[in-house]
Amino acid sequence: MGVMVTDKLFIDLREAIINGQTQTAMDKTKLLLRKGVGFNEIIENSIDISSKELGKKMRYGEIDIPDVLMSSRAMLAVIYVMEPIFSNCNGFVKGIVVTGTVAGDLHDIGKKLVSMMLKSHGYTVIDIGIDVTKEIFVDAVKKYKPNVLAMSSLLTLTLIEFKCVMEALIENGLRSEVKVIIGGAPVSVKYAKEIGADAYASDAFEAVEAVDDLIYNRIGKFSL
Numbered sequence: 001m002g003v004m005v006t007d008k009l010f011i012d013l014r015e016a017i018i019n020g021q022t023q024t025a026m027d028k029t030k031l032l033l034r035k036g037v038g039f040n041e042i043i044e045n046s047i048d049i050s051s052k053e054l055g056k057k058m059r060y061g062e063i064d065i066p067d068v069l070m071s072s073r074a075m076l077a078v079i080y081v082m083e084p085i086f087s088n089c090n091g092f093v094k095g096i097v098v099t100g101t102v103a104g105d106l107h108d109i110g111k112k113l114v115s116m117m118l119k120s121h122g123y124t125v126i127d128i129g130i131d132v133t134k135e136i137f138v139d140a141v142k143k144y145k146p147n148v149l150a151m152s153s154l155l156t157l158t159l160i161e162f163k164c165v166m167e168a169l170i171e172n173g174l175r176s177e178v179k180v181i182i183g184g185a186p187v188s189v190k191y192a193k194e195i196g197a198d199a200y201a202s203d204a205f206e207a208v209e210a211v212d213d214l215i216y217n218r219i220g221k222f223s224l
């Protein structure tokens, strides 16, 4: 019975995301949390599935961009409802992470999820936004002196920007000052290695493990 109720809630939540109904998405997420469903399960059964469905509709021109934006707001609402659970209770700060989406790319839902997970695992995260140029990344590294720079890209077209930032870090004598992790759907381990990043993670959970390894100088599953 419990499982059936949860299944129905997930169906409703995915429908709310696809239809861009932010309030319903928040309500359904709250109900799932109240039923004791874990955040991994919520993300996997809502945002992950819905974004794939949205992606398919986008590819076949079955949905307009304003509607995808409404769905994005609903996905972000799911994340915001869960944010308090992710708060870092013990107050111990492991390190500073600067994060941003590369130039030309406006996607930020995945990056926000990664930021939330990192914050909950004891990192101070400075999110410098979307469409971030290599100059702004370099300035942020100078200004905030982060332990880790975490960059995201969802577009194949903007993958090249990671390489540009890596080169800019070297040109500015900053490469040895900061560890770099990259991620996002079109990124591969191979590409991350090629451009000389220190780690690659395919989702928000892996990202935490990878950043922990970078901070404690461990060679881990996601180190390159």
Ligand code: B1M
Binding pocket: 047, 048, 051, 052, 053, 054, 055, 056, 058, 059, 065, 068, 069, 072, 104, 105, 106, 107, 108, 109, 110, 111, 113, 114, 150, 151, 152, 153, 154, 155, 156, 157, 181, 182, 183, 184, 185, 186, 200, 201, 202, 203, 204, 205, 207
């Ligand atoms: Co866009 N879009 N979009 N879009 N969009 C994709 C990415 C696309 C795959 C859809 C498709 O056509 N099938 C496609 C890219 C194709 C490609 O290049 N390979 C695409 C396109 C083409 C476009 C436009 C060009 C469409 C147009 O205008 N004609 C345009 C580009 C705008 C721009 O950026 N310049 C565009 C615009 C948009 C919106 C603005 C409408 C909106 C984004 C709103 C926002 O982010 N605030 C949007 C959306 C929502 C999507 C889809 C549907 C969903 C993305 C998402 O948020 N997923 C997407 C389809 C898809 O993904 N299948 C699509 C949920 C999120 C939690 O997952 O971001 O993958 P994701 O993050 C994951 C991992 O990737 C990873 O962890 C996260 C959590 O597990 N991860 C990291 C991400 N960053 C990481 C960093 C790390 C580690 C892991 O370490 C630093």
